[in-house]
Amino acid sequence: MSKEAIAAGLLAGVTRLITGVRGHWQDPSAGQDGAQRVYFANHSSHLDTLVIWSSLPKALRARTRPVAAADYWDRPGLRRWLALRVLNALPVERAGGCGSRDALHHLIAALDAGDSLILFPEGTRGDGQAIGELRSGLYHVARERPQVELVPVFLENLSRILPKGEVLPVPLIGRAHFGLSIRLAPDEDRKAFLTRARLALTALGDRK
Amino acid sequence: MSVTWDSQILMLLTGIVGLLAVASLIGTILARRIGSDDGRAVVANLNARTKSWWVMTAVFVAALATGGVGSVVLFALLSFVALRELITLTPTRRADHRTLFWAFFVFVPVQYLLVYDAWYGLFAIFIPVYAFLFVPVRTALAGDTSDFLARTAKIQWGLMIAVYCVSHAPALLMLQIPGYEGQSAKLLLFLVVVVQLSDVLQYVFGKTVGRRRIVPALSPNKTWEGTIGGIASASLVGALLWWSTPFSPGAALLIALVINLAGFAGGLCMSAIKRDLGVKDFGTLIEGHGGVLDRIDSLCFAAPIFFHITRYFYT
Incomplete structure (x- = not known):
């Protein structure tokens, strides 16, 4: 086993231990097949990426790439090694948002290579209370590759486990609620689609 | 022990x-x-x-x-998980974060170390006195006063029920009963x-x-x-x-x-x-x-x- 594979297993184990997280799938069969998906989630903690990634079945994990802000993750040392080699993250420049041409190009290339993606369309971490407006990256992905399933993931309690601005976690029990996938409707414009996607997230938060 | x-x-x-x-x-x-x-x-x-x-x-x-150690560790873990379950379901606020960190990573281990050490005097008062007084102070320092009494009381209650009370089970091992030693x-x-x-x-x-x-x-x-x-x-x-x-x-x-x-x-x-x-x-x-x-x-x-x-x- 490679160093990266061992680190990946360890990281998933530690994440599950700290956050007690389990994936709850509204459609349980969706967690089992290998279909290509874009998971998009609310963002309130540095643990969010790890939580979604480690609550996926192991087989899906290897083919699921978190989309990460390059300015934070693509720095020399452990951080880069973890992000790029262990998590196989896809670093994108945040300055222009995911909508910027270059970033979008990377996302589409990864999808075309057969990988799934983890996206945080709010763009930045919130306070865990309300879900912010979604940036347009998700819409562009949906428009460019309409066959890919977009799965809303509501992360519960992560802002209590490791909120923005804290270094030490409090080991409460977190949850990742995987909702039913959505797709871009033929005549849907950007605003309507993003509103619907955001609603899919808030609805998951309400029904938990 | x-x-x-x-x-x-x-x-x-x-x-x-x-x-x-x-x-x-x-x-x-x-x-x-x-x-x-x-x-x-x-x-x-x-x-x-x-x-x-x-x-x-x-x-x-x-x-x-495994004797004393295993029992103390087992009940410490039970306390930890029970406190985790209780606090997860209890609404807390952002300002409670550091207080909660103390509860999980300081008060739980210290209480069980006292059990293991058979230090009855401190075991009996550590949470009801020291943790009890520390919790509101640490939360007050965080500056958020909304629901202050209810928030501190919930953490205190969690510590008392899930940690203090439960720790009395392995604490039985510290009792020296004449004719029943060990x-x-x-x-x-x-x-x-x-x-x-x-x-x-x-x-x-x-x-x-x-x-x-x-x-x-x-x-x-x-x-x-x-x-x-x-x-x-x-x-x-x-x-x-x-x-x-x-x-x-x-x-x-x-x-x-x-x-x-x-x-x-x-x-x-x-x-x-x-x-x-x-x-x-x-x-x-x-x-x-x-x-x-x-x-x-x-x-x-x-x-x-x-x-x-x-x-x-x-x-």
Whole structure:
């Protein structure tokens, strides 16, 4: 086993231990097949990426790439090694948002290579209370590759486990609620689609 | 703190394993004979519970087998998980973060280190005095005053129930009872067996002959018939186990009765909390039972009382 594979297993184990997280799938069969998906989630903690990634079945994990802000993750040392080699993250420049041409190009290339993606369309971490407006990256992905399933993931309690601005976690029990996938409707414009996607997230938060 | 094994412990364990074997057998027979859908669900839950009892027994016995350390570590972990379940379901605010960090990573380990060290003086006051006073100060320093009293009280309550009260179970191992030195593991076993058996028997009597509910608004499963039947029979079993304790048969009956009543009170109060929070169980860790706190709710109330009765009258 490679160093990266061992680190990946360890990281998933530690994440599950700290956050007690389990994936709850509204459609349980969706967690089992290998279909290509874009998971998009609310963002309130540095643990969010790890939580979604480690609550996926192991087989899906290897083919699921978190989309990460390059300015934070693509720095020399452990951080880069973890992000790029262990998590196989896809670093994108945040300055222009995911909508910027270059970033979008990377996302589409990864999808075309057969990988799934983890996206945080709010763009930045919130306070865990309300879900912010979604940036347009998700819409562009949906428009460019309409066959890919977009799965809303509501992360519960992560802002209590490791909120923005804290270094030490409090080991409460977190949850990742995987909702039913959505797709871009033929005549849907950007605003309507993003509103619907955001609603899919808030609805998951309400029904938990 | 040292714990020795003797033939009495082996007899107690043989009894537990025998009981579980009988429960498994009855469960298997019931699963074959029950036809209705409702009945099937009850039997499936019963069998899930029995299966979890095997696992819990194995873990508990393994902890006891390592002597003092294993038992202290096991109960420390139970406290940690129980506190986690309780705080997860209790709304907290951003400003509580650092206070909670102290609760989980300082107060839990220190309380159990005091148990291991058998430092009774500090063990008895560490959480009720020092943690109690520290919690509001740390939260006040964070600056958010909304719901201040309720927020600090919830953390204090969590520490008292899930950590302080539970820690009295392994603290039995620190008791020096004349003529019973090094045998306190049997006291821990007595407490756990009697209280948990009382829970099981209350469930069995409740399911079979339970009619009149005690507090309908709080728990539909707690009936007069089930509670009295369960507590009486478990107390009788406690009396029959007198030979493994420093108690006389009469005292064993009385003490078992007291801890079973305390256990009932614990179940009742924890049910009230669950009702208030709008949940059925505190967690999902133990299949068929719910969370750790669902399983040890009665122990939370029974352990400190059993500890102090024993300490006052027998040391």
